[in-house]
Structure formats: structure tokens, C-alpha cells
Amino acid sequence: MASIRANCRKIVCIGRNYAYVRPNPEYIGNLAEKASRDHITELNNARPKQPFFFLKPPSSILPPGQGPILRPRGTRLHYEVELGLVIGKIVRDLDPEDHEGALNVIHSYILAIDMTARNVQDEAKRKGLPWSIAKGFDTFLPISLPISKSRIPDPHDVDLSLSVGGELRQADSTGLMLFRIPRQLADISRVMTLEPGDIVLTGTPKGVGEVKERDIMKATIAVRGEELEEGTIQIE
Amino acid sequence: MASIRANCRKIVCIGRNYAYVRPNPEYIGNLAEKASRDHITELNNARPKQPFFFLKPPSSILPPGQGPILRPRGTRLHYEVELGLVIGKIVRDLDPEDHEGALNVIHSYILAIDMTARNVQDEAKRKGLPWSIAKGFDTFLPISLPISKSRIPDPHDVDLSLSVGGELRQADSTGLMLFRIPRQLADISRVMTLEPGDIVLTGTPKGVGEVKERDIMKATIAVRGEELEEGTIQIE
Ligand SMILES: [Mg+2]
Numbered sequence: 001m002a003s004i005r006a007n008c009r010k011i012v013c014i015g016r017n018y019a020y021v022r023p024n025p026e027y028i029g030n031l032a033e034k035a036s037r038d039h040i041t042e043l044n045n046a047r048p049k050q051p052f053f054f055l056k057p058p059s060s061i062l063p064p065g066q067g068p069i070l071r072p073r074g075t076r077l078h079y080e081v082e083l084g085l086v087i088g089k090i091v092r093d094l095d096p097e098d099h100e101g102a103l104n105v106i107h108s109y110i111l112a113i114d115m116t117a118r119n120v121q122d123e124a125k126r127k128g129l130p131w132s133i134a135k136g137f138d139t140f141l142p143i144s145l146p147i148s149k150s151r152i153p154d155p156h157d158v159d160l161s162l163s164v165g166g167e168l169r170q171a172d173s174t175g176l177m178l179f180r181i182p183r184q185l186a187d188i189s190r191v192m193t194l195e196p197g198d199i200v201l202t203g204t205p206k207g208v209g210e211v212k213e214r215d216i217m218k219a220t221i222a223v224r225g226e227e228l229e230e231g232t233i234q235i236e
Numbered sequence: 237m238a239s240i241r242a243n244c245r246k247i248v249c250i251g252r253n254y255a256y257v258r259p260n261p262e263y264i265g266n267l268a269e270k271a272s273r274d275h276i277t278e279l280n281n282a283r284p285k286q287p288f289f290f291l292k293p294p295s296s297i298l299p300p301g302q303g304p305i306l307r308p309r310g311t312r313l314h315y316e317v318e319l320g321l322v323i324g325k326i327v328r329d330l331d332p333e334d335h336e337g338a339l340n341v342i343h344s345y346i347l348a349i350d351m352t353a354r355n356v357q358d359e360a361k362r363k364g365l366p367w368s369i370a371k372g373f374d375t376f377l378p379i380s381l382p383i384s385k386s387r388i389p390d391p392h393d394v395d396l397s398l399s400v401g402g403e404l405r406q407a408d409s410t411g412l413m414l415f416r417i418p419r420q421l422a423d424i425s426r427v428m429t430l431e432p433g434d435i436v437l438t439g440t441p442k443g444v445g446e447v448k449e450r451d452i453m454k455a456t457i458a459v460r461g462e463e464l465e466e467g468t469i470q471i472e
Pocket residue numbers: 013014015080082114201203204
């Protein structure tokens with residue numbers, strides 16, 4: 001919706017919030033890959049001790065029907081399907097145990113794809129540089145129509161999915177979040193005040209990967225097995 | 237001003253845009269320090285090949301008279317005085333050679349102090365994590381009143397200064413920028429569209445350092461030796 005974009009002043013994205021860690025590309029094709037991947041998953045090696053987060057600019061929002069996603073020259077684009085919270089109240093220093101308070105500050109939900117120029121991000125990580133460029137290009141945040149709160153009785157019990165060219169790549173429950181929404185909002189709001197219209201992206205489940213030119217992505221959100229029609233993204 | 241904060245949807249900050257590089261703290265007290273520092277300065281070792289930038293959230297803006305700056309527990313706060321541009325038009329893919337076009341999209345100027353939780357940033361850099369927390373706390377962007385465009389005939393020829401407790405720490409001309417404003421706006425707008433009300437911080441000269449509790453900072457901007465009254469920040 002134009003209004004989600006127009007009302008948004010910041011987008012705060014939680015990093016690494018599901019147990020799975022992408023296998024190191026060095027292991028791909030290597031006999032040790034499977035073992036290593038399970039090992040990382042098992043040990044939760046990269047599981048952060050506390051949620052960390054980064055910003056995407058409101059200018060990166062791509063409302064429904066306004067694609068395609070732009071492919072800046074020399075970038076490798078990765079998808080990350082995420083449940084998004086549209087904030088309805090001013091939030092400061094929320095108590096991480098205040099589950100009801102956390103739900104109260106949510107105005108509505110969206111489905112979103114946190115697009116990332118992965119090669120740009122990998123280079124930034126290596127150099128200790130900010131992620132803002134890798135995450136902040138125009139069109140790098142395709143979103144669904146707004147999903148009214150009544151449609152999602154429990155945001156920790158919905159199923160997210162993302163397919164590329166008809167092939168399912170991500171499909172997991174938000175029940176697998178490492179840090180749940182009250183903790184996320186508590187940690188963010190201890191640093192920066194959340195304001196009405198701000199968007200929080202709650203992290204992405206396993207299966208993150210590349211999307212190539214002309215690939216069609218489709219993302220869905222389902223409650224008790226039923227897809228929410230307004231919570232669909234279909235985009236090139 | 238309330239309106240600068242109210243109209244702002246993103247704050248884009250240029251990193252390392254003046255020749256000087258902070259000496260490595262490991263060298264302090266070491267005989268090799270002076271030589272090393274000169275060496276780094278001379279070689280411009282850390283001079284980036286292109287401008288890089290990061291985002292601060294609009295919620296970090298601290299309008300005049302609304303201090304003090306909050307000191308989150310466990311943080312070491314550093315000041316960085318910067319010339320800020322308030323954008324007046326939609327900017328996409330600006331030509332880096334288009335000096336006049338760049339000046340045309342500037343609505344007005346501000347003086348700003350890009351506050352940084354340096355220990356948080358140093359840890360983020362080491363771990364390849366985003367800078368958003370270190371840069372994004374509430375009150376981490378004290379600003380002056382707006383400075384109308386007519387007051388600054390040439391933004392590459394003003395003198396910035398910052399003192400802490402009456403002691404001068406930063407004092408340099410914006411003429412020392414490595415990447416000038418047209419190049420900055422070109423590089424930013426190739427990634428993310430700039431919109432009216434957005435703020436661009438153009439980098440900080442040498443002399444960055446720590447500000448402790450109860451220290452009073454004063455920042456000024458001067459044109460041909462004359463301080464602009466509206467372009468003053470005084471804050472604890
Ligand atoms: Mg993400």
C-alpha cells in the first residue's frame with residue numbers, strides 16, 4: 001500500500017533470528033558439507049546472545065504490483081522472507097516479558113522479502129563496514145498488502161513460505177524464532193524509539209538463497225494451513 | 237527544529253570523508269606512534285576508493301534545546317561534527333559531475349554532531365555486524381537550527397569546529413572533504429532515492445574523540461571567519 005510506504009520512517013530488521021545457519025560456501029560440493037552443516041545447526045554456533053538489528057530506508061519499500069526488483073550491476077541478490085510488524089504506537093523501553101504490551105503496539109502485519117545484495121554484504125562484513133548499501137537499494141523490500149491484526153491470532157504460529165520459479169525454498173513456522181517479538185521490540189526500543197508507521201522485520205527462516213534475473217518469487221503466509229490472500233507477494 | 241525531525245525519513249551519513257585517520261589505540265604511548273600516525277595520514281591508507289555510507293534513524297535527532305544526550309549504560313560516546321544537508325527534492329542517479337544539480341537539490345543546511353557509541357561500533361566492526369545500534373540511539377544526532385541556503389555561498393568553504401569543556405578538538409574547513417557533495421549525492425542516489433526532508437551528513441574532520449559525562453560540547457560553523465548564529469550547537 002502507498003500508505004504503508006508513506007507512513008514509514010524507519011525499518012528495523014532483526015538478523016539471524018532462526019536456528020539454521022547457511023552452510024559455508026566453501027563446503028559446497030565437499031564431502032564434509034552435510035556433517036558440517038548439521039554441526040553448525042546443532043551447536044547454534046552463530047546464535048547471537050542477543051538480537052541484533054539493522055536499518056533499511058523507507059525508500060527501499062516496493063508496494064504490491066510495482067515491481068520488478070531492480071538488479072544493480074554486479075550484485076548477487078538473495079531473498080529472505082519475513083513476517084513484518086507495522087507499529088501503531090510510540091514504543092520506548094518495552095519490558096521483554098510484556099507479551100501483551102508487545103502485541104498492543106502492533107498495528108497490523110505485512111509479509112515482506114528482505115532483499116540483500118549478498119556479495120556487497122559479504123564484502124562489508126569482511127571490511128567491518130556498514131550493511132546499509134547491501135540492504136538499502138530501492139525496491140529491496142517488496143511487501144504484501146496490509147494484514148489486519150485479527151487475521152493473525154498468534155504471530156508466533158504462522159507459516160511463511162517462499163518459492164522461486166515454482167520451487168519451494170523457504171517454509172517454516174514463526175514458532176522457530178530464536179527471539180520472540182516481545183524480546184525484539186524490547187531490545188530495539190531500548191536503543192531507538194519506535195514510532196507509528198515504523199516497520200519491524202522479524203528475521204528469516206532457513207533456505208535463504210539467490211534469485212536470478214527473470215526468476216519469479218512467490219511468498220505466502222498461512223494461518224492454520226490457510227493462506228492469507230492479502231499476505232501474498234509475487235514478484236520478478 | 238521540530239519540523240526538521242518531523243520531515244525526516246532517512247539520514248544518510250558519509251564515513252571517513254576527511255584525510256585524517258585516527259591513530260590506532262595500540263600505538264598510544266608507544267614510541268612508534270608518531271611515525272605510524274604520520275605514515276597513515278601520509279599514505280591515506282584507509283582512504284576509501286569510493287564514499288561509503290550508513291543510516292541513522294530519524295528517531296535519533298535531538299533538536300536544539302532538548303538535550304542532554306542520553307548515555308546508554310556501558311557505552312563510550314564519541315563526537316563527530318559534520319555539515320548536514322537537508323534535501324529538498326527527489327534525487328535519483330545524480331551525475332557526480334553535476335555540481336549545480338547537486339546544489340539545487342539542497343533545501344537548507346544544518347550543523348550536526350554524529351554521536352557514536354565507539355566501543356559498540358568497534359565490536360560490530362570486528363564481528364562484521366551492522367553499525368545501526370552504535371549510531372542509532374535516541375539523542376545521538378544533536379542538530380542546530382536550520383541554516384538557510386543563502387547563508388552558505390559555498391558548502392565546500394565553511395569552517396566547522398567542536399570544543400569539549402572549552403577545549404578545541406575539531407576545527408577544519410569543509411574544503412578538506414575527500415569526496416565532495418556532488419559525488420556524495422551521486423553515490424547515495426544510485427543506491428537509494430533521496431526524498432524531501434532526508435538529511436545527508438557529509439563526514440567529519442580530524443579530532444574525533446570521547447565526550448564524558450557532564451562535558452559540555454559546543455559546535456560552530458563559520459563562513460569567512462564569521463560564525464553563523466543559527467548554526468550553533470551547545471549540549472551536554
Ligand atoms: Mg533479513
